[in-house]
Amino acid sequence: KNQVEQSPQSLIILEGKNCTLQCNYTVSPFSNLRWYKQDTGRGPVSLTIMTFSENTKSNGRYTATLDADTKQSSLHITASQLSDSASYICVVTPGGNTGTASKLTFGTGTRLQVTL
Amino acid sequence: DGGITQSPKYLFRKEGQNVTLSCEQNLNHDAMYWYRQDPGQGLRLIYYSQIVNDFQKGDIAEGYSVSREKKESFPLTVTSAQKNPTAFYLCASSSFRGADTQYFGPGTRLTVL
Numbered sequence: 135k136n137q138v139e140q141s142p143q144s145l146i147i148l149e150g151k152n153c154t155l156q157c158n159y160t161v162s163p164f165s166n167l168r169w170y171k172q173d174t175g176r177g178p179v180s181l182t183i184m185t186f187s188e189n190t191k192s193n194g195r196y197t198a199t200l201d202a203d204t205k206q207s208s209l210h211i212t213a214s215q216l217s218d219s220a221s222y223i224c225v226v227t228p229g230g231n232t233g234t235a236s237k238l239t240f241g242t243g244t245r246l247q248v249t250l
Numbered sequence: 251d252g253g254i255t256q257s258p259k260y261l262f263r264k265e266g267q268n269v270t271l272s273c274e275q276n277l278n279h280d281a282m283y284w285y286r287q288d289p290g291q292g293l294r295l296i297y298y299s300q301i302v303n304d305f306q307k308g309d310i311a312e313g314y315s316v317s318r319e320k321k322e323s324f325p326l327t328v329t330s331a332q333k334n335p336t337a338f339y340l341c342a343s344s345s346f347r348g349a350d351t352q353y354f355g356p357g358t359r360l361t362v363l
């Protein structure tokens with residue numbers, strides 16, 4: 135069964151500090167992996183997308199890494215800001231053709247709180 | 251939230267009532283999706299549509315119905331057959347290619363009284 139597990143479930147950090155969120159998946163074959171940011175009561179917004187051949191992808195202070203061999207990804211946030219407080223969701227798309235859009239596997243997310 | 255709108259933002263329903271959640275997109279996307287989000291769980295796919303007048307059941311379609319009469323619109327009806335409808339509902343769209351990024355609407359929070 136395809137699964138995506140994220141850790142930690144929740145995290146509290148001080149403003150200005152860095153943090154790293156983890157995502158482990160069992161989806162196979164694999165097409166791509168996305169990280170989404172979801173503010174409370176809002177829809178998720180895409181941060182990064184990586185295919186199996188990419189090791190790292192940055193979007194401002196967000197840097198995602200991917201190790202397709204170990205089926206692990208991480209999202210590193212640099213110099214955190216209060217606005218980074220949100221849930222971060224890892225989403226994996228399986229490989230193949232027809233119907234991949236319907237087969238996304240979503241992680242349960244990591245809830246990040248940035249405090250003063 | 252891109253070019254996807256959902257309404258209403260909050261919805262209250264009495265037991266036994268059907269309610270319809272609206273989803274509209276102006277991104278010219280072929281594919282649209284409905285997800286349900288519950289605390290501590292990943293998003294779960296209810297229904298999806300890859301073309302007008304066609305839609306497919308997702309993992310948790312029981313108690314829900316949809317229609318796709320226009321490319322821009324994909325309304326979701328939560329019927330009285332859905333035993334636990336209180337949740338956050340998210341609509342998304344993507345271009346026809348299945349691996350493309352999905353763009354999400356702002357969501358509708360449905361509460362059953």
